[in-house]
Amino acid sequence: MDSKREIFRITRRQFVTSSAAVLATSGFDHGANAGSAPVGQPSEQGKSGEKFGLGPGRGPFRVIIDTDPGVDDALALLLAMRSPELKIEAITPVAGNVPLDLTLPNALRMVEIAGRADIPVAAGARAPLMRRLVTATYAHGENGLGGAVFPEPTTKPVAAPAAEMIRQIVRKYPGEVTLITIGPLTNIATALNSDPELASMVRALVMMGGSLSGGNITPAAEFNVYVDPEAARIVFQSGIPITMVGLDVTRRTSLTDEHVRTLEAAQNPVSQAAAKIGRNAINHNRERGFLVGPNMHDSLAVAGFLDPAILKLQDYYIDVETTGELTAGETLGYSPVAGDLRRRPGMEKDAAATNMPIRGSAPTLASTKTSPVLRDKFVPNTKVAVEVDSARFFDLLIGRLSGSR
Numbered sequence: 001m002d003s004k005r006e007i008f009r010i011t012r013r014q015f016v017t018s019s020a021a022v023l024a025t026s027g028f029d030h031g032a033n034a035g036s037a038p039v040g041q042p043s044e045q046g047k048s049g050e051k052f053g054l055g056p057g058r059g060p061f062r063v064i065i066d067t068d069p070g071v072d073d074a075l076a077l078l079l080a081m082r083s084p085e086l087k088i089e090a091i092t093p094v095a096g097n098v099p100l101d102l103t104l105p106n107a108l109r110m111v112e113i114a115g116r117a118d119i120p121v122a123a124g125a126r127a128p129l130m131r132r133l134v135t136a137t138y139a140h141g142e143n144g145l146g147g148a149v150f151p152e153p154t155t156k157p158v159a160a161p162a163a164e165m166i167r168q169i170v171r172k173y174p175g176e177v178t179l180i181t182i183g184p185l186t187n188i189a190t191a192l193n194s195d196p197e198l199a200s201m202v203r204a205l206v207m208m209g210g211s212l213s214g215g216n217i218t219p220a221a222e223f224n225v226y227v228d229p230e231a232a233r234i235v236f237q238s239g240i241p242i243t244m245v246g247l248d249v250t251r252r253t254s255l256t257d258e259h260v261r262t263l264e265a266a267q268n269p270v271s272q273a274a275a276k277i278g279r280n281a282i283n284h285n286r287e288r289g290f291l292v293g294p295n296m297h298d299s300l301a302v303a304g305f306l307d308p309a310i311l312k313l314q315d316y317y318i319d320v321e322t323t324g325e326l327t328a329g330e331t332l333g334y335s336p337v338a339g340d341l342r343r344r345p346g347m348e349k350d351a352a353a354t355n356m357p358i359r360g361s362a363p364t365l366a367s368t369k370t371s372p373v374l375r376d377k378f379v380p381n382t383k384v385a386v387e388v389d390s391a392r393f394f395d396l397l398i399g400r401l402s403g404s405r
């Protein structure tokens with residue numbers, strides 16, 4: 001085993017052991033011992049993507065896709081359903097970009113368009129854990145698909161609610177299921193809350209969400225985390241190996257007219273649907289005055305899982321602001337090897353890392369706390385995507401959707 005992986009594995013154990021969240025540690029063994037480590041695994045992937053990616057001949061990998069379609073969700077779902085590396089165990093819509101009454105049928109529409117009505121779709125949460133729902137119809141249109149209209153789906157959701165479905169599938173295949181989350185994290189947090197052992201059985205979680213470089217719905221917060229910051233905090237503190245594909249990289253993807261023309265030229269139902277959604281989204285973006293096409297936030301999370309060479313990842317301890325009057329949903333990234341906290345190279349991985357406390361805000365006079373220190377040393381809980389090969393990403397996305405690869 002790679003010595004760096006060994007270090008990560010140990011530090012993650014220590015993190016879990018010292019975490020306030022009560023979790024079994026054994027769940028991480030499967031990840032470290034797995035024959036391959038897709039995005040989300042505790043590994044050095046990202047530096048040598050081919051070594052840790054899904055790679056040819058591997059898989060299929062069991063995934064659950066938690067989603068709030070959503071323009072870019074729709075394309076992400078179509079990409080996933082066109083990817084033989086994935087065994088999609090369920091799709092679990094949640095309220096987010098638009099209410100559940102729209103995200104659920106939109107997910108069913110995508111399943112039907114892809115000819116994949118065999119995939120169970122389970123209805124998720126109608127509202128965040130502790131907040132009123134804020135939607136993003138300004139970006140996704142009133143129907144969630146940028147105004148692109150498709151027939152009413154005839155496929156029905158399964159009877160089980162999303163959180164229960166997630167729980168059942170993860171328990172059925174302990175250590176095998178990767179959660180790909182491209183909406184607010186309400187369903188995932190509800191599943192974790194319902195079953196304290198569940199987090200240790202999840203192989204990995206790849207999320208579109210968060211940002212270390214400012215938000216998109218407020219200056220602080222990315223939309224998915226903004227909608228349900230309490231849920232996001234539960235997920236980040238769960239001990240599940242997380243890969244965060246946030247605005248830092250998704251902002252560097254823009255769907256272009258040329259992409260849409262390629263989709264339009266391919267004569268298959270998936271490419272035609274993707275082209276229609278893409279065309280509407282580009283037009284909608286233009287009407288709003290934007291000079292570049294819409295970002296493909298969610299597709300990038302799926303693509304990064306399929307081909308880790310698309311993203312470069314860096315270890316962070318991520319926590320979520322939940323009490324800010326203006327900043328709730330901000331993701332804070334702590335790292336001894338990034339930004340202003342950099343030290344001499346020889347010190348970074350060892351002494352500096354273990355001696356770096358994780359600080360929160362100074363205690364108020366009304367508080368019984370006396371110290372702002374949340375953790376006395378740095379232990380990463382998330383691999384954050386910090387660079388993206390956008391051309392490689394669009395080659396995969398447009399290639400899969402048009403059926404050329």
Ligand SMILES: [Ca+2]
Nearest residue numbers: 070073182183
């Ligand atoms: Ca989404």
